[in-house]
Structure formats: C-alpha cells, structure tokens
Amino acid sequence: xxxxxxxxxVDDRYAHGSDAANDSRIIACILTRNEARHIExxxxxxxxxxxxxxxxxxxxxxxxx
Numbered sequence: 001x002x003x004x005x006x007x008x009x010v011d012d013r014y015a016h017g018s019d020a021a022n023d024s025r026i027i028a029c030i031l032t033r034n035e036a037r038h039i040e041x042x043x044x045x046x047x048x049x050x051x052x053x054x055x056x057x058x059x060x061x062x063x064x065x
Contacts, residue, residue, distance in 0.1 A: 025050040036062040 028046035032039060032054060039054070046052055056064050 027051045027053060029053045029055065031055050031057060032059060032063050033057040034059045034061045034063060036065070039063055 026049045028049045028051070030039075030042060030046070030052065033056065035042070036059070043052055043054075
C-alpha cells in the first residue's frame with residue numbers, strides 16, 4: 001500500500017496557475033492590539049491576498065489610525 005500523495009503547498013498551487021489559484025480567494029484576517037509600529041509591515045506582507053480584514057481588540061496606541 002503506497003502512502004497518500006502530499007497535497008501541494010499554497011505556494012506551489014499559485015506558482016503553477018492551478019485551478020485552485022484561479023477559483024480561490026484568500027482573505028487575511030489580522031487581529032491587533034497596540035500594534036501601531038508593526039501594522040504597516042504586517043499589511044504589506046499580506047498585500048497579495050484578495051482582501052485584508054483588520055480587527056482591533058481595544059488598542060490604546062495609534063494602531064487604528
């Protein structure tokens with residue numbers, strides 16, 4: 001009995017233009033609390049996604065700005 005084949009990684013599917021890449025939408029959901037100094041880099045790192053949703057959990061710094 002042979003082992004199950006390994007599923008392709010997300011990077012592999014998107015790099016090779018598979019149907020999954022054409023039919024899927026990835027939305028980044030980011031939970032924050034007092035992350036003003038990191039939020040810009042975080043959003044930049046997920047800018048390739050279809051959409052980004054930021055949920056702030058009571059920041060008292062400039063995260064929301």
